[in-house]
Amino acid sequence: MRIELVISRTKQLPEGAVPALEKELITRLQNQYENCNLTIRRGSQDG
Numbered sequence: 001m002r003i004e005l006v007i008s009r010t011k012q013l014p015e016g017a018v019p020a021l022e023k024e025l026i027t028r029l030q031n032q033y034e035n036c037n038l039t040i041r042r043g044s045q046d047g
Contacts, residue, residue: 001036003029006043018042 029036
C-alpha cells in the first residue's frame, strides 16, 4: 500500500513536526498493514 500525505506550505508547523508525524504514522500503519510506504511532503495544495 502506498500512502501520500501533502501538507500545505502555508500552514505553520512546529519545528520537527513532519518527521515526528511520519514516524508515528508509519508505526501505526505497519501494525495494521505489512507492506506500506508512507510519503509526507510539503506542497502548494493540501486536501
